[in-house]
Amino acid sequence: MSNTDPIYDSLFISDLHLCEERPQTLALFQQFLDTTARQCRRLYILGDLFEYWVGDDMATVMHRQVASWIHDLTDQGVSVFFMHGNRDFLVGDQFSRLCGWTLLSDPHILRWQGENLLLTHGDQLCIDDVDYMKFRRFSRSRFRISVFLHLPRTFRRWVGKRLRRASMKRNTEIMDVNRDETLKLFGQHHVRWMIHGxxxxxxxxEDTVEDMTVTRHVLADWGHSGEVLALGNTGFERIALPAPQKKAPTRRGHHS
Ligand SMILES: [Mn+2]
Known part of the structure; x- marks a missing residue:
């Protein structure tokens, strides 16, 4: 069965930060893919789906499970698009094939009813975080990425553990976007809407660029509960995803 009459044109999510240590968010995502996500034509995942990524060849059992859930959704006729976040920017073609999604570059312009919408993860707008921007420039060099992905797995696993430990102490406040940088991006691409996480x-x-009202929709991060930005015939709406009912952990897909 394909979803012949979807309710939403597109759904947008980001910042799930999936990892083994957050089974509630995994359960929530699985439930979302089985329900709300089946009611759209297109699902856009705008980065930081995973807490960290150290190479497609090191995808864990959990990562492969998530890939199979996403692939199931594409089998239902939903097109899935993925944009890198600052934590999972090393996700590559090999894992993308497992998911059946299309990788998008950042920013991506989406055409909708004669209008352009700009999609971005959002970290590039946080230019006031000077240290982060330095790290970003350093870590996104194609050369360094290629070198890193060829390092021994044991080393990359160690890096992954360090990243995970550092992120356990999360809530080190993420800086907000810089307003001027945001308005610049609106102007450069002549768009009225921007979506980022x-x-x-x-x-x-809402803001104003050259006498035009522009709107920037910021996506929610997920934890025990989540939120989706939906685009339908009546425009944008936010859909709350309550925490799944407490029950024994789902074993779906556990048996071969
Ligand atoms: Mn991020």
Missing amino acids: HTHRPASH
Whole structure:
């Protein structure tokens, strides 16, 4: 069966930060893929789906499970798109094939009813975080990425553990976007809408660029509960995803 009459044109999510240590968020994502996600034509995942990524060849059992859930959704006729976040920017073609999704570059312009929408993870807008921007420039060099991905697995696993430990102490406040940088991006691409995640500050903001009202929709991060931004015939709406009912952990897909 394919979803012949979807309710939503597109759904947008980001910042799930999936990892083995957060089974509740995994359960929530699985439930979302089985329900709400089946009611759209296109699902856009705008980065930081995973807490960290050290190479497609090191995908864990959990990562492969998530890939199979996403692939199941594409089998239902939903097109899935993935944009890198700052934590999972090393996700590559090999894992993308497992998911059946299309990798998008950042920013990506989406055409919708004669209008352009700009999609971005959002970290590039946080230019006031000077240290992060330095790290970003350093770590995103194609050369360094290629070198890193050829390092021994044991070393990359160690890096992954360090990243995970550092992120356990999360809530080191993520800096918000810089307003001027945001308006610049609106102007450069002549768009009225922008959708991004990363800052964990879900809200919709209006501003003005060259006498035009522009709107920036910021996506929510997920934890025990989550939120989706939906685009349908009536425009944008936010859908709350309550925490799944407490029960024994799902074993679906456990048996071969
Ligand atoms: Mn991020």
